[in-house]
Amino acid sequence: MTEVLVLIDHTDGVIKKVSLELLAMAAGIGEPSAVFIGPGADAALATLGDHGAKIVYVADSQAMLDHVVIPKVDVLAKLVAEKSPAAVLIPSSADGKEIAGRLAIAVDSGVITDAVAVSADVIATQNVFGGATIVHSKVSKGTPIITVRTNSIAPVQSGGSATRVDVAVEISASASATKVVNRVSVAKSGRPDLSEAAIVVSGGRGVGSDEGFTKIIEPLADALGAAVGASRAATDAGWYPHQFQVGQTGKTVSPQLYLASGISGAIQHRAGMQTSKTVVVVNKDADAPIFDLADFGVVGDLHSVVPDLTALVTARK
Amino acid sequence: MRGSFLSNQGVQVKICVCVKQVPDSWAEKKLSASDSTLDRASADRVVNELDEYAVEEALRIVEAGEGEVTILSMGPDEAADSVRKAISMGAHAGIHISDPALHGSDALATSLVLAKAIEGRGFDLIIFGSESTDARMSVVPAMVAARLGLPQMTFANKVELSGDSLTIHRVTDYGYDEVQSSLPAVVSVVEKTNEPRYPSFKNIMAAKKAPMETLSLADIGLDASTVGLANAWSQVNDFAERAAKAKGTIITDEGNGAEKIKEFLVTQKFI
Numbered sequence: 177m178t179e180v181l182v183l184i185d186h187t188d189g190v191i192k193k194v195s196l197e198l199l200a201m202a203a204g205i206g207e208p209s210a211v212f213i214g215p216g217a218d219a220a221l222a223t224l225g226d227h228g229a230k231i232v233y234v235a236d237s238q239a240m241l242d243h244v245v246i247p248k249v250d251v252l253a254k255l256v257a258e259k260s261p262a263a264v265l266i267p268s269s270a271d272g273k274e275i276a277g278r279l280a281i282a283v284d285s286g287v288i289t290d291a292v293a294v295s296a297d298v299i300a301t302q303n304v305f306g307g308a309t310i311v312h313s314k315v316s317k318g319t320p321i322i323t324v325r326t327n328s329i330a331p332v333q334s335g336g337s338a339t340r341v342d343v344a345v346e347i348s349a350s351a352s353a354t355k356v357v358n359r360v361s362v363a364k365s366g367r368p369d370l371s372e373a374a375i376v377v378s379g380g381r382g383v384g385s386d387e388g389f390t391k392i393i394e395p396l397a398d399a400l401g402a403a404v405g406a407s408r409a410a411t412d413a414g415w416y417p418h419q420f421q422v423g424q425t426g427k428t429v430s431p432q433l434y435l436a437s438g439i440s441g442a443i444q445h446r447a448g449m450q451t452s453k454t455v456v457v458v459n460k461d462a463d464a465p466i467f468d469l470a471d472f473g474v475v476g477d478l479h480s481v482v483p484d485l486t487a488l489v490t491a492r493k
Numbered sequence: 494m495r496g497s498f499l500s501n502q503g504v505q506v507k508i509c510v511c512v513k514q515v516p517d518s519w520a521e522k523k524l525s526a527s528d529s530t531l532d533r534a535s536a537d538r539v540v541n542e543l544d545e546y547a548v549e550e551a552l553r554i555v556e557a558g559e560g561e562v563t564i565l566s567m568g569p570d571e572a573a574d575s576v577r578k579a580i581s582m583g584a585h586a587g588i589h590i591s592d593p594a595l596h597g598s599d600a601l602a603t604s605l606v607l608a609k610a611i612e613g614r615g616f617d618l619i620i621f622g623s624e625s626t627d628a629r630m631s632v633v634p635a636m637v638a639a640r641l642g643l644p645q646m647t648f649a650n651k652v653e654l655s656g657d658s659l660t661i662h663r664v665t666d667y668g669y670d671e672v673q674s675s676l677p678a679v680v681s682v683v684e685k686t687n688e689p690r691y692p693s694f695k696n697i698m699a700a701k702k703a704p705m706e707t708l709s710l711a712d713i714g715l716d717a718s719t720v721g722l723a724n725a726w727s728q729v730n731d732f733a734e735r736a737a738k739a740k741g742t743i744i745t746d747e748g749n750g751a752e753k754i755k756e757f758l759v760t761q762k763f764i
Contacts, residue, residue, distance in 0.1 A: 187667070244663060244672060245635065245645060269666070270623075270631060270648050277632030278639045280601055286726030287600065289630045299730060305522040305627075311529075311732040318726065353644040354674045357660075362668035369666065375763065400764070418685045419664075424518045424626055425543060425684050433763050444519055454761060455741075456754060467743055472757040476746025484751030489764055492755075 178206040178262040179231075181255055183248070183275065184224065185267045189216020191223055193372060194267040196331035198324055199228040201294055203332065206262040209233060210338065211255060213248050214240045217340065225338030227331055232338045239347045245274045246351035253282040254345055256319050263298050268323040276323045285318025292328040292430075292451075306424060306447020326372050327430050365404075370420060373403035375433045376452070378422055379415075380407035380445070382438020382460060382478055386415040392482050393437065399489040405429065405449075407439045423448035437478040441466025458482060506560035506654070508551040509616040510584065511607055511637075512544040514568045514575035518626040528722060529729035530597045531627060533569065540575045543622030545582070545689035546682045550652055551620050552583045553687065561585040563616075567595060567606050573707070581692035581700035592710040597722025600628075604636030606720060609713040611641060618659075621681040623648055634681035644674035647681040 180202035185192040195210075202208035210229040212220060217234040224232050235251040252264060252275065264279065266272045268290050280287035291300035298320045302311045314320070370376065377397040379389055389406070397404045406416040408423050422429055424447040434452035439445055441457075441464055449455075450469055457466050457473040458481050467473045474481055516522045516536035525532040551562045562584040566576045569591060576587040590610055598606070611619055619641075624631040638645035646652075649661035650669070657676045662669040664683055692700070710717055718724060744753055758764045 274635035358671035473743040474750040
C-alpha cells in the first residue's frame with residue numbers, strides 16, 4: 177500500500193489531538209506514516225503507533241527550533257521526493273497552512289486547505305463560505321497536499337506499533353533567513369483551546385460588558401468544561417480579547433455543542449460556527465437570525481437564563 | 494504588545510502592499526454554477542478588510558521616516574477600484590494586474606503572478622493581510638516569500654523596523670515568537686494589529702491622480718499556460734449549498750428557560 181505522510185503537530189512530544197485524527201484519515205487512503213519534527217519523538221512513538229502509524233520519520237535538530245515553517249517544508253519535500261506518497265496530510269493551523277503552501281511550490285503540486293474529509297481516491301471535502309457551501313475538489317498536479325481541520329474525524333486506536341526512522345535534512349538558505357530569537361508564552365486560562373474544544377460557550381452584544389463575560393459567560397463555560405468564544409461585536413467593544421473572536425474574521429469552530437448567548441447571528445458570525453453539530457441559543461430578540469441555526473433556543477434575557485443554567489449544570493455534577 | 498516601534502528616521506523605505514478585492518464579508522457568498530469559481534457579482538466588492546491592517550502598517554512605517562507605499566492587486570477590471578480605495582488611505586501608487594487568462598487562478602498561480610510583478614522593483618518590504626475573507630487559505634504571503642526567495646515574516650501582530658533589521662511578533666497558539674530577519678522581507682499582519690485609518694478627503698482626491706500601472710500577463714513576462722482555471726494545480730469536482738437546518742425547538746422564557754436548556758443538554762448527553 178502507498179504511504180500517506182501525516183505531519184504531527186506537537187509541543188515537545190505532547191501530541192495534539194488533530195494529529196491522531198489525521199492518522200485515522202490517512203488510513204482511509206493508504207498506509208499512514210507520521211512525520212515528527214523537533215524534540216520528543218521517543219515519548220510520542222508508542223502513541224503514534226497505537227493510532228495507525230507504521231513508520232515515524234523523525235527530524236530532530238536545533239535548526240527545527242531556530243526557524244519557523246521552512247525547515248518543516250524542507251523535511252517534507254525530501255520525504256515526498258523519496259517516498260512518492262499518495263498524499264500529505266497536515267493540520268489546518270496557521271503554521272500548517274503555510275507549510276502546505278510552500279511544500280506545494282517545492283514539489284510542484286496542488287494544495288487544498290481546510291478539508292473536513294478526504295476520500296480513498298483523495299477527493300477532499302471543504303465547507304467554504306463559513307459552511308454555506310460544500311465543495312469536493314482534488315489536486316490535479318503532483319502529490320496531493322491537504323490541510324485538514326480539527327474535529328473532522330475520530331482518532332482510531334489500532335494497537336499497532338511504529339518504527340522510528342531518522343531523517344537527516346540540511347535546511348535551505350531561506351529557512352535560515354528568519355530566526356526565532358525568543359519564544360513567549362502568554363498565561364493560559366486553563367480552558368480548552370477554542371479551535372479544538374468539544375463545547376464552546378459564546379457571548380455577543382447582548383452580554384453588554386466585559387463584566388458580563390467574566391460573571392455570566394465564563395462561569396457557564398467552566399461548568400461545562402467549555403472554551404469561551406465571542407462575537408465580533410463583543411471583541412470590537414473591547415469586552416473580550418480578540419483571539420477569542422468566532423466568525424468570518426477570527427476563528428472557525430466546529431464543536432459538538434455551541435451555546436450562543438446574546439448573539440444575533442449576522443453572516444459574519446455564522447460563517448465561523450455554522451458547522452457546529454448542536455447549537456443552543458439564548459437571545460431576547462425572537463427574530464434574531466441565529467435562531468435559524470438553533471437545535472434548541474430560548475427567547476429570553478441571558479442575564480437571568482445563563483446564570484440559572486450555570487447553577488443547574490453545577491448542581492448536576 | 495501591539496503597534497509599531499519605529500526608528501527608521503531619514504531612511505527611504507519602499508513598501509509594496511498586496512490587496513485583494515473580495516465580496517463584502519457581511520454578505521452571503523456563492524460559487525458560480527458554470528465553472529465553480531467565486532461568483533463575484535453575487536455580493537458588493539470591497540477591499541479585503543484584513544488587508545487594511547497591512548496598508549495601515551505600511552503607512553505608519555513610511556510616516557516614521559521617509560518612503561513610499563505602492564498598492565498591488567491581481568484581479569478583474571473592477572479590482573482597480575479596490576486599488577484606488579487602498580491608495581486613498583494615503584498610499585502613493587498602484588499596480589493592477591488584470592488579464593482574462595487569470596480567471597480561476599489558484600493560490601499557486603496567484604503567488605506566481607504577484608512575485609513576478611514585485612520582482613526587480615526594489616521593494617524593501619512586501620506586506621499582506623494574513624488572509625482573505627473569501628478563500629481564507631492564508632497561504633499566499635508564504636508562497637510569495639518562497640517564490641521571491643525572501644524571508645517569510647508572517648502572522649505578525651507587531652512589526653518593528655530598525656535600519657535594515659526587521660523584528661516581528663509571530664502569533665502562536667501559546668503566545669508569540671519573536672522572529673528576526675534582514676530586509677527585503679515578506680510580512681503578513683493579523684487582524685487588529687493596528688487601527689486602520691479612514692481615507693481623508695485630501696487623500697481620496699489624491700488617489701484619483703495617483704500613478705497607476707495596469708499590466709497584463711505579457712507585461713510581467715508570464716505565459717497564459719501557467720495560470721487560470723484550466724491550469725490550476727487543483728480542481729473543483731462539484732459543490733452544493735448546505736441544506737437549511739431543520740427548525741429546532743424554540744421556546745419563550747417564562748422563568749423556566751434554564752431548566753428547559755438543561756433538559757435538552759441532558760437528552761443530548763452533554764451533561
